[in-house]
Amino acid sequence: MRNPRDFGAPLAVGAPTPLLEIPFPPSRMIHFLDASNEKMVAKVPDIAKKTDILLGNLEDAVPVDRKEAAREGLVTVGQTYDLGETQLWTRVNSLDSPWVLDDLLRLVGAIGNRLDVIMVPKVEGAWDIHYVDRLLAQLEARFNVERPILVHAILETALGVANLEEIAAASPRMQGMSFGPADLAASRRMKTTRVGGGHPGYVSLSDPDGDNPRVTAQQDLWHYSIARMVDACAATGILPFYGPFGDISDDEGCEAQFRAAFLLGCVGAWSLHPKQIAIAKKVFSPDPDEVRFAKRVIEAIPDGRGVHMLDGKMQDDATWKQCKVMVSLAELLAKKDPELAEAYGFEPATA
Numbered sequence: 001m002r003n004p005r006d007f008g009a010p011l012a013v014g015a016p017t018p019l020l021e022i023p024f025p026p027s028r029m030i031h032f033l034d035a036s037n038e039k040m041v042a043k044v045p046d047i048a049k050k051t052d053i054l055l056g057n058l059e060d061a062v063p064v065d066r067k068e069a070a071r072e073g074l075v076t077v078g079q080t081y082d083l084g085e086t087q088l089w090t091r092v093n094s095l096d097s098p099w100v101l102d103d104l105l106r107l108v109g110a111i112g113n114r115l116d117v118i119m120v121p122k123v124e125g126a127w128d129i130h131y132v133d134r135l136l137a138q139l140e141a142r143f144n145v146e147r148p149i150l151v152h153a154i155l156e157t158a159l160g161v162a163n164l165e166e167i168a169a170a171s172p173r174m175q176g177m178s179f180g181p182a183d184l185a186a187s188r189r190m191k192t193t194r195v196g197g198g199h200p201g202y203v204s205l206s207d208p209d210g211d212n213p214r215v216t217a218q219q220d221l222w223h224y225s226i227a228r229m230v231d232a233c234a235a236t237g238i239l240p241f242y243g244p245f246g247d248i249s250d251d252e253g254c255e256a257q258f259r260a261a262f263l264l265g266c267v268g269a270w271s272l273h274p275k276q277i278a279i280a281k282k283v284f285s286p287d288p289d290e291v292r293f294a295k296r297v298i299e300a301i302p303d304g305r306g307v308h309m310l311d312g313k314m315q316d317d318a319t320w321k322q323c324k325v326m327v328s329l330a331e332l333l334a335k336k337d338p339e340l341a342e343a344y345g346f347e348p349a350t351a
């Protein structure tokens with residue numbers, strides 16, 4: 001066990017001091033692109049204005065013969081594009097791959113001061129985070145990186161899900177976690193070929209009722225693991241994200257999957273295609289009617305104490321805290337987006 005008094009100390013001489021509080025800028029969507037694809041890179045200036053997070057993907061979906069081009073393309077994006085307030089992340093190759101060491105060496109050396117977060121795939125336990133933590137500290141010291149690069153784990157193996165509490169608490173560098181339904185399905189031997197979403201075979205069935213047809217309702221394959229991820233993240237002050245929705249043609253299915261994650265506590269989701277950015281923005285920006293109601297609750301109970309009735313609904317200390325969650329998120333997003341500020345009824349100057 002690490003000495004708790006050393007938890008906030010750098011793991012290498014000359015590395016920046018770890019953050020003890022994880023920053024929470026707007027994080028509704030992590031937009032994936034392959035920086036070896038010229039068409040995608042050409043869209044960076046436009047996409048950077050629309051997405052909260054831009055991620056250069058180096059792992060799965062990037063063919064083996066384009067791994068180096070994707071890495072170098074991301075270096076070029078980091079060195080040449082002004083992304084404004086949009087965060088720049090990468091997903092490196094998995095820790096057992098032949099590419100990850102060069103991914104980390106090259107990216108921290110070339111754009112270490114531009115990279116906000118490194119997403120590490122297929123994290124299985126705290127030991128994976130400890131490895132990346134020490135190596136990043138050494139590289140930060142070597143390349144004079146001024147602020148710690150944070151680490152985001154993808155939960156996409158059965159062992160990773162079994163160990164998620166330890167992963168969340170493994171390092172002050174842990175920024176958050178994403179849920180990876182495709183690799184997780186394979187790891188668990190689930191019988192679905194879909195990337196996220198439901199399945200028509202996973203249903204609950206009503207009881208027999210004479211000759212009447214029995215009713216089925218599709219169930220959520222992912223509820224248990226996403227809820228565990230949200231608890232582990234909230235318990236350690238880091239941020240949970242839903243991952244990919246692979247049926248690019250099914251906007252409604254994507255929205256439903258994202259909304260289930262949003263309601264459970266996730267702050268954002270991945271967008272694989274430019275059109276999923278708008279879906280994530282819609283879902284992960286709280287509904288204006290809910291925000292207006294939450295504001296009324298806070299105005300009605302300024303000190304957050306006691307019991308009150310509003311529109312026939314009981315309000316107390318706990319509902320006040322729920323409303324604070326909603327209004328704080330709305331305020332954060334309104335600062336970035338004047339249209340949302342108006343929809344939420346915030347004065348532009350105070351938003």
Ligand SMILES: CC(C)(COP(=O)(O)OP(=O)(O)OC[C@H]1O[C@@H](n2cnc3c(N)ncnc32)[C@H](O)[C@@H]1OP(=O)(O)O)[C@@H](O)C(=O)NCCC(=O)NCCSC(=O)C[C@H](O)C(=O)O
Nearest residue numbers: 032033039040043060061156180181182183244272273274
């Ligand atoms: C899914 C795609 C392969 C679809 O691409 P395409 O067939 O080219 O779609 P369109 O013809 O509709 O594209 C229209 C234009 O938009 C550009 N485009 C497409 N996607 C992106 C993007 N992500 N960023 C920027 N620009 C994009 C196209 O180039 C077209 O441009 P133009 O011709 O000039 O109009 C593709 O969207 C894609 O590759 N997406 C990323 C896929 C990805 O990153 N997959 C990995 C993440 S999911 C995962 O790893 C699973 C997870 O780990 C788990 O285990 O669950």
Ligand SMILES: [Mg+2]
Nearest residue numbers: 060156180183
């Ligand atoms: Mg995966």
